[in-house]
Amino acid sequence: MKKFSVVIAGGGSTFTPGIIMMLIENYDRFPIRKLKLYDNDKERQEIIAKASEILIKENKPEIEFSYTTDPQEAFTDVDFVMAHIRVGKYAMRELDEKIPLKYGVVGQETCGPGGIAYGMRSIGPVIELIDYMEKYSPNAWLLNYSNPAAIVAEATRRLRPNSKILNICDMPIGIETRMAKILGLNSRKELDVMYYGLNHFGWWTEIRDKEGNDLMPKLKSHVEKYGYVVEGGDSQHVDPSWNDTFLKARDVYKTDPDTLPNTYLKYYLFPDYVVQHSNKEYTRANEVMDGREKYVFETCKKVIEQGSTKGIHVEIDEHASYIVDLATAIAYNTKEKMLLIVPNNGAIINFDPTAMVEIPCIVEKTGPRPLVIGEIPRFQKGLMEQQVAVEKLVVDAWIEKSYHKLWQAITLSKTVPSATVAKQILDELLEANRGYWPELK
Numbered sequence: 306m307k308k309f310s311v312v313i314a315g316g317g318s319t320f321t322p323g324i325i326m327m328l329i330e331n332y333d334r335f336p337i338r339k340l341k342l343y344d345n346d347k348e349r350q351e352i353i354a355k356a357s358e359i360l361i362k363e364n365k366p367e368i369e370f371s372y373t374t375d376p377q378e379a380f381t382d383v384d385f386v387m388a389h390i391r392v393g394k395y396a397m398r399e400l401d402e403k404i405p406l407k408y409g410v411v412g413q414e415t416c417g418p419g420g421i422a423y424g425m426r427s428i429g430p431v432i433e434l435i436d437y438m439e440k441y442s443p444n445a446w447l448l449n450y451s452n453p454a455a456i457v458a459e460a461t462r463r464l465r466p467n468s469k470i471l472n473i474c475d476m477p478i479g480i481e482t483r484m485a486k487i488l489g490l491n492s493r494k495e496l497d498v499m500y501y502g503l504n505h506f507g508w509w510t511e512i513r514d515k516e517g518n519d520l521m522p523k524l525k526s527h528v529e530k531y532g533y534v535v536e537g538g539d540s541q542h543v544d545p546s547w548n549d550t551f552l553k554a555r556d557v558y559k560t561d562p563d564t565l566p567n568t569y570l571k572y573y574l575f576p577d578y579v580v581q582h583s584n585k586e587y588t589r590a591n592e593v594m595d596g597r598e599k600y601v602f603e604t605c606k607k608v609i610e611q612g613s614t615k616g617i618h619v620e621i622d623e624h625a626s627y628i629v630d631l632a633t634a635i636a637y638n639t640k641e642k643m644l645l646i647v648p649n650n651g652a653i654i655n656f657d658p659t660a661m662v663e664i665p666c667i668v669e670k671t672g673p674r675p676l677v678i679g680e681i682p683r684f685q686k687g688l689m690e691q692q693v694a695v696e697k698l699v700v701d702a703w704i705e706k707s708y709h710k711l712w713q714a715i716t717l718s719k720t721v722p723s724a725t726v727a728k729q730i731l732d733e734l735l736e737a738n739r740g741y742w743p744e745l746k
């Protein structure tokens with residue numbers, strides 16, 4: 306059996322140790338000969354990397370492990386690049402969230418003005434990853450889950466249309482895991498779903514078991530009362546803000562009881578509620594810095610100090626095994642049905658063929674084959690047209706270095722009440738992002 310060489314770009318990510326444990330756990334179906342970490346922050350990555358080295362030595366010593374900030378070393382001799390970079394790290398995420406909130410607008414990592422600011426920071430560095438990969442390992446695939454995935458995907462469609470990049474999001478996977486719990490099933494893999502939308506902006510239209518039985522009625526009656534809140538929850542969403550997001554799906558669902566919604570639609574359909582329930586001084590970025598980031602880095606430091614994981618629990622991010630599903634679909638032509646962010650190209654008949662949509666695809670050796678969705682209703686079509694225009698305007702703004710296009714993008718976001726407010730937010734984001742965004746004219 307062929308063994309693969311993998312580089313994780315964004316090696317210093319809080320998700321890296323859990324993903325490495327997951328890769329070790331899934332070694333039998335996805336054998337790895339070489340695993341490299343790559344980051345542009347040497348100090349941050351070193352802590353994660355030194356602990357990872359110990360994890361690998363203890364669990365799969367046959368994997369050759371290394372870490373680097375040198376692109377040539379990182380991208381030479383690789384089959385898959387798994388990318389989860391956060392350009393500007395949590396310090397910039399905090400500003401993305403807090404600046405819009407000052408003006409009474411949703412402050413969120415990927416939705417609204419914060420997501421737009423993050424998109425303007427991420428386009429260049431993700432394109433850079435593609436270029437490194439193509440220069441040093443032209444046959445490799447880039448599996449990207451760096452955010453904001455919608456804007457990044459539109460940028461890669463336009464700027465690197467022939468590159469081997471697949472954009473994927475774990476939000477539907479997380480929600481489907483909850484759906485399986487609601488239904489009393491062991492795994493989301495027992496579900497057969499149809500879904501359409503944009504990234505962080507979509508709807509399930511069908512959920513069946515493998516025998517074809519309709520599971521929507523049971524799910525709807527749960528979501529109507531509790532949203533996606535399930536007994537026991539899950540280990541990744543212990544913070545109150547996540548619970549609120551899963552619960553609010555109850556109201557999002559009411560806007561179209563024919564479908565089941567993605568949780569992040571709450572930012573577009575209930576922005577007033579979201580703002581009222583946000584703390585302007587302490588946002589999700591603060592929660593993550595005080596929670597996940599602190600915990601992951603403290604745990605890694607303990608592992609390094611004692612030179613082993615003895616008595617220290619490093620959780621396997623089994624939820625992230627969708628990345629292995631994707632890699633094996635490409636490597637072994639498994640033809641697994643997966644939700645990916647791909648060019649619409651007629652899959653949604655009554656929608657812009659050039660839009661990047663999130664839809665089920667059969668994933669093969671040569672890449673994804675999107676399934677036909679057909680026509681979508683006016684409500685969803687209207688919302689998606691507005692949002693896709695925002696995403697396209699951001700990419701226009703980045704390519705043309707246009708202040709005006711970026712102002713239009715923020716103005717058009719459903720989360721923003723007027724062009725005046727859009728301009729105020731834009732001007733403050735622009736100052737905060739100097740050095741990250743292209744110089745706008």
Ligand SMILES: NC(=O)c1ccc[n+]([C@@H]2O[C@H](COP(=O)([O-])OP(=O)(O)OC[C@H]3O[C@@H](n4cnc5c(N)ncnc54)[C@H](O)[C@@H]3O)[C@@H](O)[C@H]2O)c1
Nearest residue numbers: 315317318319344345346389390391430450451452474475
């Ligand atoms: N698509 C999804 O479903 C999904 C799910 C979870 C997280 N994410 C994304 O994964 C990313 C990582 O999240 P996190 O919370 O662990 O962030 P993090 O800040 O802990 O890690 C990101 C790492 O990327 C590095 N980095 C930044 N710019 C880089 C560049 N140009 N080249 C190389 N490395 C660079 C940083 O130094 C940092 O170590 C984010 O983009 C996040 O939004 C996506």
Ligand SMILES: O=P(O)(O)OC[C@H]1O[C@H](O[C@H]2[C@H](O)[C@@H](O)[C@@H](O)O[C@@H]2CO)[C@H](O)[C@@H](O)[C@@H]1O
Nearest residue numbers: 414452474475476477478479480541589593624
């Ligand atoms: O606020 P964060 O950093 O905790 O999460 C932001 C990310 O939220 C989604 O990912 C979730 C996913 O939905 C869930 O199932 C589980 O795996 O945890 C992930 C991280 O909490 C979203 O899909 C990402 O794009 C966001 O970055």
Ligand SMILES: [Mn+2]
Nearest residue numbers: 454474475476
């Ligand atoms: Mn996502």
